[in-house]
Amino acid sequence: MAVNAKNLNETEFFYGHKACAGCGGSLAVRIALKVLGENAVAVLPAGCMSAVGFNFPQLCFGNNAIISTFAGTASMLTGVEAGLRAQGITDFHAVGFAGDGGTADIGLQALSGAIDRNDDILYICYDNEAYMNTGIQKSSLTPFGARTTTTPAGKNIRGNLRPKKNMFEIVAAHGIPYAATASVGYLNDFMRKVEKAKSIKGTKYIHILAPCPTGWGVKTDETVDIAKEVVDCGLWYLAEYENGEFTLNHQPKEFSSVESYLRKQSRFKHLTAEDIEIITQSRDAKWEFIHKNFN
């Protein structure tokens, strides 16, 4: 039976940490570990989840877990997997949890290397769309228009000028056995994907959008709602890549308002109608691509 909210493992593997209220990243880590179970061996780079979970003597993982260097999530995962296998141990899941900066910027080289080798690891990127641990600086997964502390919105420049890097398709272009996008607003979909990844040999990549109330400027009880809305308005999508093919998992009947999604977040409050039109057009172009190329 597929894993769902009713039959999900009741054991907590990530608790007692000091993440901000409403943290989307910690929700993704908590749920993924419940699906993977006690034999998950987790690698987390320097970043939010390691900063909140590994403060000696308050160590917050119930399963095996280790901090890697910022750039080294994938390479350390490779070593963990190879080291256990070399000792004849096979009943485990090597899983990495890295943020958007640790994945799409500084950790991309190591991740690419691991996928190229097809190491038997699961890499989960919890994407909160900026360097939140260091205080909301732009990463290559920060969306167009977002205000961060390094892309301030003023008279001359209106926030981040570049679109979000397309990690899902970059990873897929390696010919990875399994890749998926997800959102903490659609946890059943995420749990299904983690469970599926668990059964696949080789490198697996799941990119989960995980809002950060602190960095996005939403209330702490709105994390799941905003993570749902980003999918409903079409600025994020739920999909999989497997056997060389893309599959769309969720087609909103009708997109909800992009403007309504953006206006709820203080990081976008400076956007003009023209900016919102640019964002809407890029969404439409993306969906045209999806309908053309995804099953």
Next chain:
Amino acid sequence: MAKAFLSGNEAFAYGVRLARPQVISAYPITPQTIVVEKLSEFIEDGSLKAEFIHVESEHSALSCAIGASSVGARAFTATSSQGLLYMAECLPYAAGGRFPIVMMNANRSTALPWNIYGDQRDSLSQLDSGWIQAYAENAQEALDLALMSFYIAEHKNVSTPYMANLDGFVLTHTYEVVDVPTAEQADAFLPKYATENKLDLQNPRNLAFSAGPDSNTIFKYKEHVGILNAKSVIQEAEDRFETIFGRRYSGLTESYRTEDADYIIITLGSIAGLVREVVDALRLEGRRVGLLRLRYLRPFPNEEIANAVKNAKAVAVLEKDISFGNEGTVYTNVNSAMQKAGINIPNSNYIGGLGGKNISSEEIKGIFDELKSQKSAVRFLGIGGEANGG
């Protein structure tokens, strides 16, 4: 044991094979490449059972080795120069996590200017990273260090990563007749790696955590004690090594005709061979000269240096390194050892062999001649002039 005609790199690879690492992660760089090529061949021909990880960079090479070590596997990597600097972030990481990884470093100049030849500026720049640092003189010692390194690094009182340095080209690429121990002998020498400092499915752990101002010092102190403990474990390893293989090493340093020497050159690595020849030649002329070879720079042989030079009139430190704006790093360390022991004799620093420049026996004789002037100075060999600064 069997004789084989091997380069320094090959000899080291034979030593690594005997140590049976479980995970090898490495990235090629001149002049280290032959080590990883040789190990790849051993894996292909079935004579070494290990996971060989073709990483995409040196940073990943050491990060991967840390991952492997963190689950209790024996891990090996090798690098040189720019590669060592590229993985630099991972060096104190491995040491602080007490992961006893062994790494061979082919000593090579660091850019700029680009240069692929040997000097020791790469490893000496990482002297403070928390790794044991050993310097081999010849291919036999390289093979033997490869085997001993795992014993020392993995000893429960040490738990410290180990960097074995071989001079680029001069040692890595020159051939010598080497005694290659049998696998049975090696297995009798080196126990399997066992540790509690690991991620363990039966006893889950959180490793490589943060430690704030209140607890940080105690972790760093323990790290320091671990590397200091290597002193006695090196002795223990060498005793054990002699029992099984019949070859004797002399600990952190090797003294050659220093007992009654007035003038002593202190150096490290392959150049020691030439200094030894010059010492013999000058001894035939009745000159009382000697050589002190530093086999280890961490842990640092403070007492050994003091004992070797205490009756000398002057000493010189010859090194392939310069800490810009000051002097050679080995010289700084040696002076500290002498000062702590209350030895106040002239001590000069000769910076030579940079970027693979040859050091001649005439230059070494020249150093012994200049020591008679009883003045301390910092000099660059071959270009004249003092470099004491103002």
